Amino acid sequence: MISLLKNYKKYSDEKLVPLVVKGNERAFNELYSRYEKKMYRFFYRMLNRDTERANDLLQDLFIKIIEKGDRFDTDRKFSTWLYAVAGNLCKNEYRRVERLTNNQEKMIADVRPGLDNEMDFYLPNALDRSLFTARLTEALEELEDIHRTCFILRYQEELSIKEISEVMDCPEGTVKSRLYYALRKLSDKLQVFRPEALNKMNYEKQTG
């Protein structure tokens, strides 16, 4: 009876998890409100903005907490564990999609409108912010899974290098390396927006 009056907002994530496993609805509401948006956006970004699949994976993630939360080691940080589980769900989803629609994806990539053609952006107004963002989104989706995961955890979820290393279960040096390559690839894909790249392209065009 006394416990009903408890304010779960003051509870840590680690303390809420065992209550959720026992079916405490108020504890679940509190935990869900803390992570629903974060995790949904993580899935949304990791699944190339597929809202339906993002909702499915969000549900799967919290089902895992409700039914198998007792496997969570309370000595660990909950958010790190949550991102690790979410990352694994994404990997499974990639495998599933790859198995089912490998050829279809290739076809889609082949018929993308001329965004891959850098010369299409060789226009004074090509540096428009919205266009840049659109190109960035596409470039992000084209990254390898591990690089994309690293990039999203760092710049969307704003996890520290150490936290990312725990989530991805790899050394911090590997995380730094993956981040470097992710940034490098993105920058390369967006080089049309760099003045020096444009100058270089201009020069090459003039000299044939």
Added chain:
Amino acid sequence: MRSRLANIDPQVEQLMRNKNFAQLTEAEALLVEQTFSPAHYDATRKTILAATEMFARDLPLPSPKVKANLLKAVAAQREKSTNTNWWSTLLNYPVPAWQPALGISLVLLYFFIPWSNTENIANAHQFAVQETDKAVQEAHGLLAASVPAVIVPGRRKNVGPISEDLNQKNTILDTLQEAAQIFQRTLRPVTDRLSVPAMQLSNTTLATNDTAGVRAQTMEEYFIDPAHIMAVQDQSRRLVSF
């Protein structure tokens, strides 16, 4: 040299978030140039800022259906948890709610324990078998009835009857006993005058139970002494002749 390092220093990354290459101090520029060329530094900075801005702007929300489905799962989990080990939840209360719960349980347990002594006594009374003597009653000088001993449930004086039937029976017996006593009192002047004991109490009052309509306390064997009859007849003859 630059590409061989192939990782990003968090310090450089922090600089990218705040300054373009032209704004860097000499020491910062030296640090940055270990990994990036000035152009590459600015390009990467632009990517990071654009991505951060895009992530902050593009904020989709999950469907409310997800939460509705999850709440069902929580309810199912609660039911499952309650069915399996409801008692263990008592120990999880930070406030020691288990103490009053334990007290209540003990009190309830006290009432449900079948205390052995009470039951034995009750059983002993319910199934006690006691033999009684036969009751013989005189009626007009003849042996009217001979009631054999019967086995009846045990009954103590001033203790409530075992069943309602027995209660009714005892009420009838009490009435009969009173009627017998009145009858005896009415006849006493006559019998006293005859100065002959019409009845004699037997010593067979071992029985504590009711038998054949006579209460245990009045369980008597009535018999007629022939000497008394002859004495009475003799006295009657004398009175007649007188």
